Structures are given as structure tokens and as C-alpha cells.
Amino acid sequence: MRIRKAAVPGALLIVVLFWLIAYPLLLVAVESVRTPDGWTLAFYEELVTHRSEWSALWASIWISIVTVLVAAIVGIPLAFLFSRFEFPGRRVLGALIALPAVLPPLVGVIAFLFLYGESGFVSKLIQATLRLEQAPWRLQGPLAILLVHAYSMYVYFYLLTRVGLSTIDPSLREAAASLGAGRWRTLHSVVIPLLRPSLAGAALLTFMASLASFSAPYLFGGGFRVMTTQIVSTRLNGNYTMAMVQTVALTTVSLIGLWLISRTERRERLGGGSKGTAPAPVRIESGTVRSAVVLASWSLALLLLLPHVTLLLLSFVPAGTWTTEAFPPDYSLRNYVSLVTQPERLRPLLNSLWMAGGAMIAAVAISLAACHLSIRAIAPGRRVIDLLLAVPWAVPGTVFAIALATLFSVEAPLMGRTILIGTIWILPLAYLVRNLPLTSRAIASGFLALDPSLEEAAASLGAGRLRTLLRVTLPLLRPALAAAATLAFVTGLGDFVTSVVLYTYDTRPLSLEILSELRQGDVGAAAAYGVLLMIISALVFVAGSERKRVTR
Amino acid sequence: MNDYLRLDGVSKRYGEIVAVRGVSLSLHRGELLALLGPSGSGKTTILRLLSGFETTDEGRILVDGEDITALRPVDRRFGMVFQHYALFPHLDVAHNVAFGLRSLGVRGRDLDGRVDDALALVDLRGFEKRRVHELSGGQQQRVALARALAPEPRVLLLDEPLSNLDPSLREKTRLEMRDLVRRVGITTILVTHEQEEAFALGDRIALLRDGRLEQAGTAEQLYASPASRFVAGFIGRASGIEGEILARREREIDVRVENAVWTLPADSAPSSDRVILMIRPEALRLVPSNDEVLTARITARRFSGAQAFYHLRTGRGVVLEVAVAPSLETAGDQVGLVPVVPGVHLFPQETD
Numbered sequence: 020m021r022i023r024k025a026a027v028p029g030a031l032l033i034v035v036l037f038w039l040i041a042y043p044l045l046l047v048a049v050e051s052v053r054t055p056d057g058w059t060l061a062f063y064e065e066l067v068t069h070r071s072e073w074s075a076l077w078a079s080i081w082i083s084i085v086t087v088l089v090a091a092i093v094g095i096p097l098a099f100l101f102s103r104f105e106f107p108g109r110r111v112l113g114a115l116i117a118l119p120a121v122l123p124p125l126v127g128v129i130a131f132l133f134l135y136g137e138s139g140f141v142s143k144l145i146q147a148t149l150r151l152e153q154a155p156w157r158l159q160g161p162l163a164i165l166l167v168h169a170y171s172m173y174v175y176f177y178l179l180t181r182v183g184l185s186t187i188d189p190s191l192r193e194a195a196a197s198l199g200a201g202r203w204r205t206l207h208s209v210v211i212p213l214l215r216p217s218l219a220g221a222a223l224l225t226f227m228a229s230l231a232s233f234s235a236p237y238l239f240g241g242g243f244r245v246m247t248t249q250i251v252s253t254r255l256n257g258n259y260t261m262a263m264v265q266t267v268a269l270t271t272v273s274l275i276g277l278w279l280i281s282r283t284e285r286r287e288r289l290g291g292g293s294k295g296t297a298p299a300p301v302r303i304e305s306g307t308v309r310s311a312v313v314l315a316s317w318s319l320a321l322l323l324l325l326p327h328v329t330l331l332l333l334s335f336v337p338a339g340t341w342t343t344e345a346f347p348p349d350y351s352l353r354n355y356v357s358l359v360t361q362p363e364r365l366r367p368l369l370n371s372l373w374m375a376g377g378a379m380i381a382a383v384a385i386s387l388a389a390c391h392l393s394i395r396a397i398a399p400g401r402r403v404i405d406l407l408l409a410v411p412w413a414v415p416g417t418v419f420a421i422a423l424a425t426l427f428s429v430e431a432p433l434m435g436r437t438i439l440i441g442t443i444w445i446l447p448l449a450y451l452v453r454n455l456p457l458t459s460r461a462i463a464s465g466f467l468a469l470d471p472s473l474e475e476a477a478a479s480l481g482a483g484r485l486r487t488l489l490r491v492t493l494p495l496l497r498p499a500l501a502a503a504a505t506l507a508f509v510t511g512l513g514d515f516v517t518s519v520v521l522y523t524y525d526t527r528p529l530s531l532e533i534l535s536e537l538r539q540g541d542v543g544a545a546a547a548y549g550v551l552l553m554i555i556s557a558l559v560f561v562a563g564s565e566r567k568r569v570t571r
Numbered sequence: 572m573n574d575y576l577r578l579d580g581v582s583k584r585y586g587e588i589v590a591v592r593g594v595s596l597s598l599h600r601g602e603l604l605a606l607l608g609p610s611g612s613g614k615t616t617i618l619r620l621l622s623g624f625e626t627t628d629e630g631r632i633l634v635d636g637e638d639i640t641a642l643r644p645v646d647r648r649f650g651m652v653f654q655h656y657a658l659f660p661h662l663d664v665a666h667n668v669a670f671g672l673r674s675l676g677v678r679g680r681d682l683d684g685r686v687d688d689a690l691a692l693v694d695l696r697g698f699e700k701r702r703v704h705e706l707s708g709g710q711q712q713r714v715a716l717a718r719a720l721a722p723e724p725r726v727l728l729l730d731e732p733l734s735n736l737d738p739s740l741r742e743k744t745r746l747e748m749r750d751l752v753r754r755v756g757i758t759t760i761l762v763t764h765e766q767e768e769a770f771a772l773g774d775r776i777a778l779l780r781d782g783r784l785e786q787a788g789t790a791e792q793l794y795a796s797p798a799s800r801f802v803a804g805f806i807g808r809a810s811g812i813e814g815e816i817l818a819r820r821e822r823e824i825d826v827r828v829e830n831a832v833w834t835l836p837a838d839s840a841p842s843s844d845r846v847i848l849m850i851r852p853e854a855l856r857l858v859p860s861n862d863e864v865l866t867a868r869i870t871a872r873r874f875s876g877a878q879a880f881y882h883l884r885t886g887r888g889v890v891l892e893v894a895v896a897p898s899l900e901t902a903g904d905q906v907g908l909v910p911v912v913p914g915v916h917l918f919p920q921e922t923d
Contacts, residue, residue, distance in 0.1 A: 190657035193624050196644040197651040199674030199722065208670075212661040 026399055029392050033400050035385070036407040038435055039452050043422035044270065044414070050425055051263035062264040072261075075249035076268055082161060082236075082245055083229035086168040090225045093169060094176025095218070097319075101177075102184045105300040106312050115320045117178065119171045121556055122326065123513025124234040125530045126549040129537065130326030131167055132158065132238065133333055133546070140329060140346070163239035168229055170323075175228070176221040183217030184210075227276045230269070231415030233516040246272075247417040251520060254421065266421045270414055277413030327553065333546035341542070354547035364544070367532035368551065374443075374528060375511030378450035379458075382507045383500060385451075386459035391492075394466045395474070412456030416516035423449050424521060445521050446528065450511040457510065458503040465499020501562075509556045574633075575600040575758050576726055581630035583616050583782075590616040592782045593630065598775075603752055603759040604787075605773030607766065609805075613782035614762045618728055621760060623647050634725055645674075650724030650757075654731045656715040658703040664690070664714050665699035671722035689721035692751065709740050716748070720755060727752065729761040733768060745771050766806065778802055796839075800918040803849035810852075810891040813920065816844040826917070829887055831865040833910050835917070845920040852880060852894035854914025857906050864907030867891065869900055883908065 052058055066072045101113045119127065133139050137154040145155045158166075187210065195205040233247045240248055246269045254262040303309040333347070334354055341347040358364050389408060393401035411419060427439035427448075439445045473495065477487040493500070515530035522531050529548055536545040574597040583591040591613045598604050606614040619625040621632065623644035631640045639647055650671075658667050668686045669677075677685060690696050693713035703711065712732060719727060732748065733741050749772050752759050763769050769776045770790045777787040778801075786798040790806075797803035804811070817832065818825040824837045828848065840846075860866045867883035870890070879897040883906065884890055893908070900906060 188655070188657060190653045190655060191659060193622070193644070194651065194653060194657035194659070194718075195670070196624070197622055197647075197649060197728075198671030198718070199645055199648065200670065201645055204674070209659060215661075 028388070029400055029404070032385075032389055032392060033403055033407070036389070036404065036455075039448070040407050040410050040455070042435065043419070043426040044410075046425050047263050047266050047270075047418075047422045051260060051267050054260060062260050065261070066264050066268060072249075072265075075244040075246050075265075076272070078161070078244065079230055079246040079269070080272065082164060082168070083226045085165060086172060086229040087222050087225045089165060089169040090173040090176050091218070091222065094173035094221070095180050097173070098177050098180035098184065100312065100316070102181050103300055104312070105302045106309050106316075108313060108317065109300070112316050112320050115323060117174055118323050118327070120174045121509075121553070121560065122171070123509075123515075123530070123549075123552050123556065124171070124232070125515040125533060126330065126513065126552055127171055127326060128167055128234045128238050129533065129545060129549060130330050131163075131170070133329050133542070134325055135163075135166070159239055159241040160243045164232075164235045164243075164245075167235040167239065168232060170326075172225045172228055175224045176218075179217045179221040179224070180214065183214045187213050223276060223279055227273065227413060230273060230276065231417070231516070233415075233417055233519075237519075247415055247516070250417050250421060254520070262421060263425070266418050270418050273413045273415055273418070277409065330546045330549045330553065333542055334550045336543040336546070338541045338543055354543045357544070358547060358551070364532075367527050367529050367548070370526055371512050371529040374447045374450060374526070375508050375514075377447045378454055378511045379504050379507040381447075381451045382454035382458040383462070383503050386455060386462045386503060387496075387500070389459055390462045390466045394463060395471065408455055408459045410456075411452050412460075416453055416514075417520065419452055420449060420517040420520035423452065423517075440521070441523050443526050446518060446526055447511075449517040449521055450507075450514060453514070453517060454507040454510060457506045461503035461506060462496065462499050465496045465502075468499075469495055505559050505562075508559055512555060513552055574598065575602075575635055576760075577631075577633040578617070578621075579631040579633065581617070581620060581632065582628050583613075583620060583625060584628050590782050591620065594779070594782075594784045595630075596777055596784065596787060598758055598760070600758055601756045603749075603761065603772060603774045605761045605763055605769035605776045606779060607763060607769040607773075607776050607805075608779035608785075610764060611781075612779040614764075614779050615730065616782075617779075618730055618760065618762045621726070622649055622651050622728055648722070648724050649726045649728055650719030650722065651728040652712075652715045652719050652730065652732050655735060656711050658711060658714055658718070660703050662703070663699065664695065664701050664703070664706070667703065667714055668718045668721050671718060675722055685721060689717040692720065692755070693717045708736050709744055712736065712744065716751065720757070725758070727757045727759040729759060731763055732761070733763075734765075748772065776806075778805060780805075795913065797849070797916055800847055800849055800916075803916050803918070808852050808892060809849040809916070810889075812848050812850065812885070812889045812891065814846050814848050814917075816840060816846060828865055829885055829889075831863065831908075833865075833915075835910065835915055836912060839917050841917060841919040843919045846917045847920050849916045849918065850891065850910070851914035852892045854911050855891065855893045855908050856911050857881075857893065857895055857898070857900065858909055860905045860907040864909055866905060866907055869902050869904050869906060872900075872902060 051062065052060060066076075097116060101109060101116070122130070131139075135141050135156075136158045137156075139158070142154045142156065142158075145151070146153070149155070191209055191213070192205055195209045200208065231247065232245075233251075236243070236245045236248045237251075244252070246265060250262050250265045250269065253265060303312060335350040335352065336347040337349055337351050337353045340349040358368065386408070389404050393404045423445065424440060426436055427445060429436045430438050439448065469492070473491055474487055477491045482490065513530065514528065515534075518528045518530055519534075522528060527535075529552055533545045533548045536542075536548070577597040578595055580593045580595055581591060582589070582593050594613070594617060596604065606617060608614045616625065620627050623639075623642060627640055631638055633639065659670065662670070665686050668689050669682055672682055672685055686699070687696065690698065693716055695710065695713055695717065698706070698710070698714075703714070706714065712735070716732075733744055736744055745768065752772075761769070761772055763772075773790070775787060775789055776793055778785045778793065780801055786793055786802045793802060793806045797806060800811070803809045812828060814826045814828040814833075816824050817827050819837060819840065822837055823834050824840050826833050826835055826846065826848070858864055865885060867885045869881055870884050871882040873880045874897060877896075878894045881893045881895060881900070882890055883893060891908070
């Protein structure tokens with residue numbers, strides 16, 4: 020029998036990935052049917068029969084479906100507008116429109132609170148203008164959640180529709196026109212069918228993101244529970260087994276989503292074939308229409324930028340100076356100064372930086388190895404590696420937090436379990452697991468674009484494996500590595516979903532510090548942290564893309 | 572004259588760049604005109620002006636007397652075969668062909684019948700349910716043709732329809748397409764940058780350069796009486812050499828070409844005395860070298876069956892190509908050259 024060279028590292032990698040990804044999930048499944056008294060399905064029965072239990076699952080599903088619809092209604096027309104028509108400011112606005120994507124989830128939610136919450140700017144403004152006794156609305160319940168989701172998730176539809184439109188051969192639309200098809204017939208019988216894979220992809224991405232969404236339901240849900248918040252609260256109430264059952268239920272829904280995604284992706288490859296030359300945008304001829312479009316898109320940009328601006332403004336408000344006024348009366352740099360001068364305030368920042376940094380390095384290293392093994396070495400079990408890497412992408416962060424908490428709460432080295440809960444290692448580990456799908460996807464696309472004959476050429480010139488790796492492969496992969504690292508670092512830095520389950524006071528990351536400042540009423544400090552998060556994320560993005568340009 | 576399709580002083584500008592300058596052309600019903608020219612000559616732009624995907628800046632386009640210049644592509648009823656065919660990848664062959672018929676409101680059995688007719692025309696019956704990506708390049712080309720012809724358009728536009736095919740398939744498809752277009756009897760404009768294709772398919776050829784129409788006519792007319800030095804160089808082979816008209820008589824002129832004086836017919840002579848002679852390979856004969864004839868040295872010879880092509884360098888370093896019956900001269904030999912009319916065309920030197 021002949022064992023291929025890559026078999027050993029391949030097997031090792033599978034073991035590590037299995038231990039970190041599949042094993043914790045399996046443990047959750049086992050724990051969900053086990054009590055100290057033995058095996059039981061009683062908790063599943065409760066999930067099905069008690070209204071308070073299944074209503075959260077149902078809420079998760081319908082909120083996600085409505086989110087998809089709203090995101091589509093906002094994102095698709097915008098994509099058409101920005102890729103088809105030329106009007107003043109199109110380029111700048113087209114870039115601004117992806118802004119919600121760079122706002123860490125919790126930070127975005129908090130910005131919404133300051134804007135549209137009962138004492139938010141917009142609410143106060145309306146209250147003052149209309150001389151109302153109370154705030155015009157309460158930012159709570161499903162509508163509030165949907166508002167935040169629409170803001171942050173329409174980007175999926177916007178970006179994927181634009182990509183889809185750019186790959187449609189412009190001569191197809193000309194062909195339709197030359198065959199006498201008007202604008203509407205061309206749209207519904209040529210453009211939309213060709214866009215279908217992109218739209219399906221966007222719909223599922225949005226659905227999954229909405230299903231996993233935690234920050235918005237956590238802060239705005241009030242009495243309204245979705246599955247993610249329900250799991251965390253069940254666990255906080257000490258009902259561990261029930262939390263496991265809920266986790267299994269949410270995981271099941273998510274895995275169905277993953278299966279649907281992989282199915283549409285496969286179909287997409289079949290349907291393609293036309294090559295991508297983006298048609299030039301058409302100038303809008305009518306003056307009135309053009310003015311309307313320009314006005315509407317600048318208002319939209321303002322709406323999208325408002326959360327960022329609000330945070331920035333509030334970060335200059337010293338604690339306790341702003342009470343009932345419509346706008347804060349006092350501004351200073353005190354919040355930022357105290358971030359640096361007070362060790363207790365600096366600590367969350369340092370925590371987040373090292374935990375996100377460590378998780379990033381580990382995720383990039385593991386993904387590099389995984390991609391090398393599955394794309395270059397074609398190690399046995401490569402499909403298992405691919406599958407394991409894709410799982411954390413589909414499974415909500417809350418689920419992984421619970422699963423890792425389960426795995427690392429018992430000392431049983433033979434079972435691969437040890438107590439990490441309460442140590443400084445658990446959060447970086449959680450970030451690592453959540454980073455893996457992002458980093459491996461980014462690096463895999465780099466590997467696929469890399470001509471294998473370059474590595475073969477290095478080998479034929481007498482370069483050993485290490486030298487080939489260091490002098491040829493890694494330098495050529497630099498753009499992909501930079502993208503992977505950027506994504507991983509920014510995700511870890513802004514993480515709230517897993518941190519809220521796994522943190523301790525000493526290891527608290529930025530997101531939890533923001534929340535606790537907010538609870539203590541120190542809006543300015545919370546906003547200052549939020550701005551800091553935004554700035555670091557933006558800097559990392561810029562650095563990541565700059566390195567890309569150098570290698571070209 | 573009974574013109575079916577007419578372009579009347581059509582111009583198109585893209586900012587500073589003038590893509591088409593005052594082109595006028597006319598086709599009678601059922602004629603196939605090939606637009607020929609190097610890349611950037613404006614031939615594709617003219618096709619897009621005809622199809623309506625670009626708007627004309629100046630001039631008019633008329634079909635059967637109707638001014639269609641302002642008509643949208645949808646309303647023109649022009650069939651078009653795109654360079655990459657632009658078949659709808661999400662539809663099968665039958666639905667692709669039916670697409671234009673549906674625009675006309677054809678439905679039900681009538682629709683099926685006409686789709687069937689169109690597919691029979693291109694010999695693709697039985698391929699109705701095939702998806703586009705399951706077809707070979709040649710089959711895709713035929714589906715594109717069937718789709719364009721099915722709604723019975725007034726004019727058929729072909730954008731380099733053979734450029735995407737394997738060279739081996741090209742000649743066969745060319746003949747098929749020629750037959751088909753003749754059979755249907757549709758007025759057709761074909762864009763191509765290949766002379767051979769234009770010769771094989773076009774009843775007439777319109778040669779374009781820098782957005783201007785250089786000359787329009789049959790292949791024979793363009794070859795035998797080129798209107799400009801460019802036409803002479805582009806259609807068929809020709810070598811250029813400078814000369815000077817020494818004497819003009821009623822029927823003949825004397826032209827000095829390097830060390831020789833040639834007597835040529837007067838009808839093609841330009842008014843200026845400094846001329847360029849464009850000489851077809853078959854319009855020169857080899858003679859023994861002496862002081863009276865243009866002398867040249869053979870630099871290369873290429874045997875090609877009934878003929879051999881010689882490259883000759885004259886005393887002043889001009890390279891001429893000559894086609895002769897294979898003979899015994901070899902490279903390095905000094906020979907004399909005398910002109911054999913027709914096949915020598917004179918153009919003024921100052922223009923090119």
C-alpha cells in the first residue's frame with residue numbers, strides 16, 4: 020500500500036479541525052439529550068410543545084425571511100441604479116453605499132440607539148418639532164430589529180446584484196432589443212433569469228446573517244426573543260440542557276441554509292457562460308429625473324452615514340453633561356484621553372487587540388495549511404477539510420460560543436477536553452473558529468488564481484519545499500493573505516456574539532466594555548470605544564488593500 | 572434607383588474622436604454588402620448605428636423610403652447576429668429562436684411552426700430542447716442566424732459572424748451562410764476585417780478607413796480600379812514605388828521609375844507629376860537586366876505551385892513583389908523588371 024506524502028499532515032489537520040469545529044457541536048447534541056439521571060428527549064418535547072420555546076425559533080425564521088425581503092427591496096434597485104446609470108456623484112456614492120458593512124454589529128446597533136432610540140437625535144428632533152409629550156416611537160421589538168437588519172444587510176443584495184449585473188454580457192440585452200423585446204420584457208425574461216444565481220446567493224447570505232444576528236435582538240428585542248437571544252438567556256438562567264436543545268434547533272435550521280447555499284452555488288456554475296465586460300453606465304437624459312436621482316442618492320448616503328457621524332459626535336460628550344437637551348451642550352476630548360490614561364479603560368482595547376491579533380495569525384496559518392493541502396497537495400480527505408472549514412460559516416456565533424463553552428468546561432484530557440472557560444485562551448480560540456471560513460475562502464481564491472507551474476518552476480530550478488514556499492508561494496499569495504488577515508482581525512476586534520457568552524471581567528473585549536459603559540450611562544465613553552473600533556477597522560482595511568496594490 | 576436600405580451622410584462622434592464621417596451607402600433589396608476595413612475603421616460603429624444601439628449625430632438612415640434614424644432598436648425590425656452570438660444561456664434552442672417571434676405577438680401553434688421553419692432553414696431540427704452550452708461553435712452560430720431570421724426582419728446585420736469559428740470550419744460555414752442568405756433573399760450587411768470573407772460573401776464591398784468610405788463596389792471593381800492608394804494596398808497585394816510623370820500624351824504617359832522610363836495608359840494618371848505606382852505582383856515581368864529597364868536583385872523567392880513569388884530589391888532599396896511562372900533565377904541574381912498593364916495604378920504622392 021502506498022501512502023501519499025500529504026496524508027500525514029492532512030490527517031493531522033483534519034484532527035485539529037474536527038476537534039475545534041465538529042466535536043464541540045457533537046458534544047452539544049449529546050448534552051442536549053443527557054441529564055444527570057440519564058438520556059431523555061423531554062427537553063425536545065418541551066421545545067415543541069411550549070409556545071414560549073418554539074415561538075423564539077419561529078421569530079428567528081420569520082424575522083430572517085422579512086429581512087431578506089426588505090434587504091432585497093432596498094439593495095436590488097440600488098444595484099441597478101448604480102451599475103446602469105451615470106449621474107453626478109455616482110462613484111463616490113457607490114463606494115459609500117457599502118459603509119454599513121464596515122460597522123461592527125454592536126457598534127452599529129448602538130449608533131441606531133443614539134439616533135432613533137427614545138432619547139436619540141432623530142426622535143428628539145421630531146418630538147421637539149411636533150411638540151410631543153413623549154418620544155414619537157419606542158425603538159423596540161421586531162420593527163427595530165428589522166430596521167437594523169435592513170441597514171446592515173441590504174449590502175449583500177447590493178454587492179451581489181452588482182457583481183451579477185457586471186457578468187451579464189451586454190450583447191445579450193442588445194440581442195433582446197434587436198429581437199423586439201422592450202425594456203420590461205428584456206428585464207424579466209433575460210436579465211432577471213441570468214441574475215437568479217446572484218439573487219439566490221444574496222438571499223441565503225442575508226437569511227443566514229439574520230438568523231445569526233445577536234446584537235440587534237439583544238439590545239432592541241425587549242420581550243421579543245429570537246433564537247440567539249433565547250439561547251443566551253436560557254443559559255444565563257442556568258437551564259443548560261434546554262440551552263443545548265435550542266442550540267441544536269438553531270444549528271439545524273442553519274445547516275439547512277448551508278445546504279441550500281451549496282446547491283445554488285453548484286447550479287450557478289452550470290448557468291454561467293457569458294463573459295464579463297461591464298456595460299458602460301447610461302447617462303440619465305431627463306433633467307428632472309437626474310436631479311431626483313441625485314437628490315435621493317445623496318439623502319440615502321446621508322442616512323447611511325448618520326450612524327457613523329452620531330458616534331463621532333457622542334464620543335466628544337463628557338460623562339454626565341448631557342441630560343435633556345436636544346444636542347449635547349458640552350464637547351471635549353476627555354473620553355479619548357481617559358482611554359489612554361486610565362489602565363482599566365485601556366485594558367479592553369488591549370485585550371481585543373491581542374485576542375483578535377492572535378486569532379488572526381492562527382486562522383491564517385491554519386487556512387494556509389488547509390488550502391495548500393486541499394488545493395495543491397490534493398491530500399486524501401480534502402473534501403472533509405473543505406466541509407469542516409465551511410461549517411462555522413453557516414452556524415451562528417451563538418451556537419459556537421455555547422459549543423466551545425461546553426467543550427472547554429470539563430477537565431478530561433483523554434476526551435480532548437480541558438477547562439479553558441475563565442482563562443484568557445477561550446476567546447481567542449472562539450475568534451479563531453469563527454475566522455476560519457473567512458480566511459480559508461480568501462486564501463483559497465488566492466491559491467486558485469496562482470498558476471501551479473510557478474511552484475513547479477521553482478522546484479525544477481532546485482528550490483526545496485521551504486524555499487519555494489517562502490520565495491514563491493507566499494509572496495504571490497500576499498494579496499489573498501492580506502485580505503484574509505484583514506477580515507479575520509476586523510471580525511475578532513468587533514466580536515460581540517461569542518464574547519458575551521465566553522468573556523470574564525479580566526478578558527473583557529471592547530464590545531462588552533461598550534455595553535457596560537452604556538449601562539452605566541456613560542454614553543460618551545461607549546461612543547469613543549465605538550469610534551476607535553471603526554477607525555482601527557478602517558485602517559486595517561486600508562492597509563490590507565494597499566499591500567494588494569503593491570504586489571500588482 | 573430603387574434603394575431599399577440607404578445611409579445618407581451618416582456621422583458619429585465619441586467626444587473628440589470621430590468614428591464615422593459622412594458615410595453614404597445604398598443597398599437594393601436582397602443585396603449583401605460587406606463592410607470591410609482594418610480595426611478602428613468604423614465598420615462596427617456603422618453596424619451599431621444601423622441596429623440603433625448607437626444614435627447618429629448627423630445624416631439619415633432609410634429603409635424602403637422610411638426614415639428610421641430616430642427609431643429605437645426595438646422598433647427597427649433589424650435582425651442581428653452578434654460576434655459572440657449572444658444566445659440566451661438560460662433558454663433552450665427553441666426558446667431562443669422563439670424570442671423575437673414572441674415580440675411580434677406570435678403564439679401557440681403558429682409560433683411552434685415558425686420556430687420549426689427557422690430551425691429547418693439552418694438544418695437544426697431536433698435540437699429544440701438543447702441548451703446553448705451543449706452546442707458546438709458552428710451550431711451556436713446557426714442558432715443565432717435562425718433566431719435573427721425567424722421574425723422575418725427587414726434587414727439582417729452580421730457582426731463578424733465567422734470570427735469565432737475554427738479556421739477549418741470557417742470556409743464550409745461561409746458557403747452555407749451565403750446560400751442561406753441568398754435563399755431567404757434578405758438585404759444584409761456584413762462586417763468583417765477579412766478580405767477573403769468579404770470577397771466570398773458580399774455582392775458588393777464597402778471599404779472603410781478612419782470612419783470614411785474609401786470605395787464601394789464589387790470585388791472585381793475594387794481590385795481592377797482602386798480609387799485610392801489605400802484601396803490598392805488593402806484589396807489584393809500591391810507594392811508601392813515612387814515615380815515621376817515626364818510626359819503626357821493623349822493616350823499614354825511616360826513615367827520615370829528609378830533608372831527606367833515606363834510608358835503607361837493615360838487614363839489612370841493623376842494631375843500631379845510626382846506619383847506613387849501601386850503594382851500588382853502579376854503586373855511585372857522579369858527580363859534580363861540592362862540599363863533601359865528597372866533593375867533589381869532577388870532577395871527571396873517563395874514557391875507556391877503554379878506560381879512563384881519573388882521579392883526584389885531595386886537600386887534605391889524599394890522592395891517589390893512579383894508573381895512569375897517558376898523559373899531558374901535564384902536569390903542574389905540581378906534581373907530587369909518591365910510593367911505589364913493592367914495592374915499598375917498611379918496615385919498622387921502627397922496624399923497616401
